[in-house]
Amino acid sequence: MVTTPPAAPGLPALGLVPAARITETRVLAILRRVHDPEIPTVSIVDLGLVHAVRLDGDGVAVELLPTFVACPALEVIRATVSEALAVLGRPVRVEFTFAEPWTTDRLTEAGRAGLRVAGIAPPADAADVRCPFCESSRVAMDSAFGPTLCRSLFYCRECRQPFEAFKPL
């Protein structure tokens, strides 16, 4: 929830947050509420998508790293980020960059926990994958390729559940 502060003396009330109030921390806090549409339990910050937040001139620029080059969710994420940051009342630019490759090391602990909540095992070498439902290590990879580019198919021999695991990258 954002409240518009009173206009400073001598300045007209524009209904905008003054530029000085917009900080990188504030932008990141907003981005923490934006989710990958294919993984609704993990924010794009915890997924490690945010490469840079720049506050320049009168605008906010966000640079994101695609998990996979062909990820079809990119345009949805771009639109959601723009929408979420519109609350700042400044021009928003959202760009995707390959300046550094996104890797699974960029996932935070909260991100890994969020994946488990969604029934997706966090990325690990195939031998170290645990069932997201019962934690068992008695799992087998069915296929390296799953319903989205970033996931593999596994089967848990303990609780007899098929599940998905995030591909280590």
Add this chain to the structure above:
Amino acid sequence: MTLDGVEPLAMDFGGGSSLDGRERALALLLLSMADDEFVIGFSDSEWTGIGPILEEDVAISSLAQDELGHAQALYGLFVDLVADGRDVDAVAYDRPPEGSFHARLLDHPRGDWAQTIARRWIYETADAARLAALAETSHAPLRELVAKLRREERYHLLHMDAWLERLAEGGEGPRGRLVAALELLGPDAGTVLAPLPGETALLRHGILAEPWSAIEARWRAETSTKLIGLGLEALPATRDPETARTAHSDAFRALHEEFTLVRRSEAGATW
């Protein structure tokens, strides 16, 4: 080999193009890679819904999606460099089939599953050799993209290695089909790494780490080890390397007809 001749067809630059020799060579390299990924990705997508087993249907569709995304990113670099007013879709869809700059290996129809696997395996191994030679390229946007692509392509290669072994060791039927596919595709296998026009400029400007002949030699050594280990024959020398990317087949013209259908029927459509 000169840039003229291939360039009007493959690149169809606008009259006002002011690219220098380095940029033209780089543009052709980007276009060759993008067209390769686009054509193999589109060919793979023909298996969607009819893959031999459900998991493989998902896998080949996933590979297709990856390759089309890679093509889009590479066309993006091409468009940024050439800046002749075309966007990514225009480059991908508006050239005549004769202007496509993909390797002849990808001119073959997808064929049966063994032929699809044989071609994909040949392509993935050659593409990996090409990407390795571009890991330190002087063109920064390409260097960044290549770092990303190599992480993804690793999965493709693992998958194709596993399938190659499965077919080679799968008894008479699968092995026989694999052998026939490798015989059919073999003479075109090396077309992915055939020297591109502008090679001298690519080397001089640090875009490509070493000559195509050196990249191809390393690829041949690696693929031979693998094939011979499975009791198969090494891949033969490249047939007509001069026209490796310029003389296209009727099978490709049919594929081109298919992948340009939406674009042709509704100009400016987005989807």
